Amino acid sequence: MQALITALLWVSAIGCGLIAGLYFAFSTFIMTALDRIGPAQGAAAMNSINSTILGSLFMPLFFGTTVAAAILAVLALVRWSEPGAMVMLAGGLIYVVGMFICTVVYNVPLNNELARAGAGSAEVWARYLRDWTFWNHVRTVASTAAMALFVVALLARHSDLP
Template sequence: MTQTTALGVAATMGATLTTAMVAGLLFSFAHSVMPGLGTLDDHDILTAFHRIDAAISNPWMMATFLGSPVLTLAALLLNLPDRSQALPWLVAALVLTAATVVVTGAIHLPLNAAIDDAAPAFLDADLRSRFQDRWVRWNVLRTVTSTGALTALSWALFVSGRSAG
């Protein structure tokens, strides 16, 4: 195994790990956190979401969330010289991780900021209705894109191992 190939596999493993953590987080929000919060009254759901958003905004989460596309791009670039069989899967993973980041920036961060701006009183009676359904719907899409990226990265590792053996 060449040094470039070893670095490509290492980058793909890192991309797979960070993408798995992101996919798991988004899956958990889609299937437990938001349904659980949805049972609360308007003020309580906004307060709870505001506190979760404050807790999740930390360097470890940022490194993981942004590490996924960065490591996927690195894996793609490191696999280019060998014309690896993993290339199409790495391209698919990069597109899907980029989609996850774009949806987060375009949809979720502005919605989260609206909650932050209204805290702690949450006097806007329509805030929950403007926030909750849209946030949940687009989070399902992020769950699909990040899970698809994880699948593509896993397959990239599989075909890389198969071609090396």
Template sequence: MKSLTTPLCLISLLLTAALFGFFYAWICSTMWGLDAADPRVAIAAMQAMNASVRNVVFAPAFFGTPVVLLITTIVLAANAQRRAMPWFAAATILSALLGVVLTMAVNVPMNEELAQVIVPDDIDAARAIWLAYSPGWQFWNQMRTIATGVAVLCIGVGMLRLHPA
């Protein structure tokens, strides 16, 4: 099992960083761009992006990250990597609870509600819909971004604390 340690740590790092990067991109470009756009365009674009994110490219990083982190944590525990294992355990909890569960409990229902909206022709009506959606969605996206960013840092610290095989 010791031969699995390094590859699992690296895969954990890669997947968690991908998840963090995905959430981070929404903060620093996507949502700011949508907020600056005509709200009718913003609603339609967000509906399209939310519909397209459910795909075979995104699913492994989103659903697989906590699983790989848990496996890595178990392997580290089995290999007596007592200095590294708690950091991976913390990353697992952050990724699972504040990355995946938070997304499924808050952001996805918000997205599903927005998906039911028929984009109004009236710009003021569209603006009201967008303003009821965007600030709350962004707040919870920032929470999951912070959590997965801290998880990446935990993995980094954990990797620094690995003792040689």
């Protein structure tokens, strides 16, 4: 069981880091660049990104990291007396709520609305940019925080790590 938890912590920390990096890129420059090219072009580019990402390696990473983080949260409760359980639980909850649920409740519906509107609505694009980017900031922070907490849990469980 110790080896399984260690493996899940590594997978989760790396997965959270990769996803945080992608979200960070969108939050810090991709959305700004899409806004600069104009509403029709920006919406068309974002719709293309959204349809392309569904068939990419991002999806197994997205779902796999979510499942691993959720399992870690449950294992933390079951093994509460072990070192790192509290930060393991916090990392799992922050990731599942702050990344996964946020994505499902906010970002995906906004993506669907943008796809329905196509590239023709400047009003939809302006609202999309504002709202989607805000929730993406939340996902970025949650993914980064979860990654850090999983690393702390690894260190707490394995004091022999450098």
